Amino acid sequence: MIQKTVIVRPERCVGCMQCMIRCAEAHSQSKALASAIREPILAKPRIHLGVGPEGRPFPSKCRHCEPAPCQDACMPWAIRDDISPGLKIVDPTRCIGCGMCAMSCPYYVIRFYRDAAAPERPGVAVKCDGCHERVAAGGIPACVTACKTGALAFEEVNLYLKEGTNRLANAVYGVRI
Ligand code: SF4
Ligand code: SF4
Numbered sequence: 001m002i003q004k005t006v007i008v009r010p011e012r013c014v015g016c017m018q019c020m021i022r023c024a025e026a027h028s029q030s031k032a033l034a035s036a037i038r039e040p041i042l043a044k045p046r047i048h049l050g051v052g053p054e055g056r057p058f059p060s061k062c063r064h065c066e067p068a069p070c071q072d073a074c075m076p077w078a079i080r081d082d083i084s085p086g087l088k089i090v091d092p093t094r095c096i097g098c099g100m101c102a103m104s105c106p107y108y109v110i111r112f113y114r115d116a117a118a119p120e121r122p123g124v125a126v127k128c129d130g131c132h133e134r135v136a137a138g139g140i141p142a143c144v145t146a147c148k149t150g151a152l153a154f155e156e157v158n159l160y161l162k163e164g165t166n167r168l169a170n171a172v173y174g175v176r177i
Helices: 018-026 069-073 100-104 132-136 142-146 157-172
Strands: 004-008 048-051 057-060 111-113 124-126 152-156
Touching (some): 004 157, 018 142, 069 100, 142 152, 152 157
Antiparallel strands (some): 111 124
């Protein structure tokens, strides 16, 4: 796992779907919502909202596993780890749409759509690419930018886990934080 990643705090999610909208926008050709919705091949979100008990939303995206079951299952080597360190990124020009990656992913975060980067193909695997180009340019992932409740944050993994350790310690002593 990379040290800084998108941390999900599902208890803060209100199901507004802004993360999905901004993700699709960020992966469109024009990178602007007003024109993105008129592109011939619509960009799709790479983060998804699951619905839990009482309709509670659960934002879920690729965890960029290491080793990655999807990558191991992909025969044409379309899930690459040589594009950005720590990220498993689909190369749509190599994807044959066989679905093996999606069947191997324990988190159900892969979908199949047409992709403007390989327009001749009827459907290729589409999943989170860590917004690697935005991050390389000093930005943060689009879903995090969109989320106003703090359900998504771009943080150091170990700092987040330290926070969890403190929560556990407080729970042990009966303190709610
Ligand atoms: S698509 Fe699934 S299996 Fe592949 S890296 Fe992401 S979470 Fe892991
Ligand atoms: S933007 Fe944040 S609050 Fe809204 S659906 Fe996505 S994760 Fe939930």
